[in-house]
Amino acid sequence: AAGVIQSPRHLIKEKRETATLKCYPIPRHDTVYWYQQGPGQDPQFLISFYEKMQSDKGSIPDRFSAQQFSDYHSELNMSSLELGDSALYFCASSLQGASGNTIYFGEGSWLTVV
Amino acid sequence: AQSVSQHNHHVILSEAASLELGCNYSYGGTVNLFWYVQYPGQHLQLLLKYFSGDPLVKGIKGFEAEFIKSKFSFNLRKPSVQWSDTAEYFCAVNGGTYKYIFGTGTRLKVLA
Numbered sequence: 001a002a003g004v005i006q007s008p009r010h011l012i013k014e015k016r017e018t019a020t021l022k023c024y025p026i027p028r029h030d031t032v033y034w035y036q037q038g039p040g041q042d043p044q045f046l047i048s049f050y051e052k053m054q055s056d057k058g059s060i061p062d063r064f065s066a067q068q069f070s071d072y073h074s075e076l077n078m079s080s081l082e083l084g085d086s087a088l089y090f091c092a093s094s095l096q097g098a099s100g101n102t103i104y105f106g107e108g109s110w111l112t113v114v
Numbered sequence: 115a116q117s118v119s120q121h122n123h124h125v126i127l128s129e130a131a132s133l134e135l136g137c138n139y140s141y142g143g144t145v146n147l148f149w150y151v152q153y154p155g156q157h158l159q160l161l162l163k164y165f166s167g168d169p170l171v172k173g174i175k176g177f178e179a180e181f182i183k184s185k186f187s188f189n190l191r192k193p194s195v196q197w198s199d200t201a202e203y204f205c206a207v208n209g210g211t212y213k214y215i216f217g218t219g220t221r222l223k224v225l226a
Contacts, residue, residue, distance in 0.1 A: 027208045056213045058213065092158075093178065103214060104160065105157045
């Protein structure tokens, strides 16, 4: 079965640079979530989109922005990168109202800021 | 405020031992409950979920969990663990909104 696809899988950037992560949800899923997981930490919710509109916002820094496009894929844009942004960024998707809003995670994008 | 508590941060067991990981949540409404597993270096994978019906739910790899509404708990169990169960386990709650709240995780190490 098709899963959530994230790209790139690994990314190395320097401080103050910009990075863009992409997420392709499971086909027919209408909701996309972004999570940040620092080393040894639990996933922290950043932001979510439902039907291309922002549906909820968590601990996303002002330097970050995200959007969901007409084909339901989403991009997380991160600017003025800091060392502390080094983390694993998960995208997840779900179909609202189906099966308890179960979310399925992608394999994540490893961002290393040097 | 909504929250999820996992009381055991680190658990070490020998193979064939029984496992129970605690999860308590704080939420003032109907909830959907999940357990996810994260094997070393991998992404979060769904183990099992509860959103209605039988409060005892069975998941993959022999795991099960019981929703006890009066105790706001959703503990994960497995009667006999294997070395391959070494991973981090996350309990998560969704109150029908777009936001999932995760517990801080329990790192399980199974000794061969």
